[in-house]
Amino acid sequence: MTTQCSTTTTPARFLLLGDSHAGCVGRAAQAAELPFVGGPLGSGRDFLGPFFDTGTTDLTFRQADTQRLYRQHLHTLDVSALAGLPVPLVCTFGLSAHTVATRQNWDLYRDRHGTVPDTFLHSRLFADLVRATVRGALAFYDHIAALGLRVLAPLPPQRVPGMSDPNVFFAAQHVLVDELTARDVELVDLRARVTDGTGLQRPAFCQADDTIHGNLAFGRLVVSELLDRGL
Template identity: 90%
Template sequence: MTTQCSTTTTPARFLLLGDSHAGCVGRAAQAAELPFVGGPLGSGRDFLDPFFDTDGTFRQTEPQRLYREHLDTLDVTALAGLPVPLVCTFGLSAHTVATRQNWDLYRDRRGTVPDTFLQSRLFADLVRATVRGALAFYDHAVALGLRVLAPLPPQRVPGRSDPNVFFAAQNILVDELTARSVELVDLRARVTDGTGLQRPAFCQADDTIHGSLAFGRLVVSELLDRGL
């Protein structure tokens, strides 16, 4: 479900696009009466393989419909005309990349994916290939001269995902976005415990992957600190 704020009386401060992890950011911005446009366009898996063409079209019908609605609200016809920063979570669902069965081929006799593999060029290449659609979208947005900010997702690893792969893949995603001059909103030091996982106060209680409103508020606070 998309979270959208009307900008009929107050100019929007940013465009929010992403997967379901954008939801708590949108809810927190609404609660703070911070004007923005946008919200989730789909699930995390929708934005890993190529999903967006450089002519400005999402390949799936529903994301395209929502995207066009958001641009219309901002009174622009294309991303190139965006008058505000873009806040985006595409490709950052590391728990999806870390789905256990995807990495069974690389496990040792103990059933563990070895650190030597997680630190290898092959692993990095596989992660980049998995999220190539998202990386292409960031390449496109940055090439247009947009200011792009990417909030890292909640540090939550569901049972179907491998924690070691999650953290290793996320590090690669961080490096890739940093190399593209995307501004990372990284709250890990503020919301995790000694294991690196999200503390309960910042977890949505009724599922295993999403952040709570409190987490969204921290993201919004960071966005405000950065001038949005």
């Protein structure tokens, strides 16, 4: 499901593309009457492995529904290709760390206590495995950088569902942050404002009916940060 621009008469301030974590950002922007175009294009795991093909000035999403929504958004912005984007891109692709941290994916590396050792989580092998898992998203940000576009990436809510390993979550997220920073992506990092002493999201910023998403209050903080950065 996609969240459309909140107005039709005011020029959009940004293009929002992402997974379901983009939903609360879109809802908060709508509530603030901040004009934008876009919204979620799929689930987090849809944007980890290869998910698009590149062209000189644009890209094509491999999923037909995703491509259709993407083209609708560009049409709304009155541009024919991503290279002509007149506004910053706000994107959550590849930041679904809880998916990367799915417990069964890391069973091979557990010690006799059932824990993934810190030495492994800080190893080059672990970083390489994370990069391989999110190679599609990293390729996307490489393409965006080559087009010279400004992109801002809100870090996801710091929520770890039962299917995921918390230690792997935080370690994988560290790798992702480093990779996006190296690609000149502007990270919107609200961790210091929304987490408790354990590093997990405080209930006040959690969607009450699920285990991974942020709520409207979290989305409002993201939107406030976007405005502070000139969007």
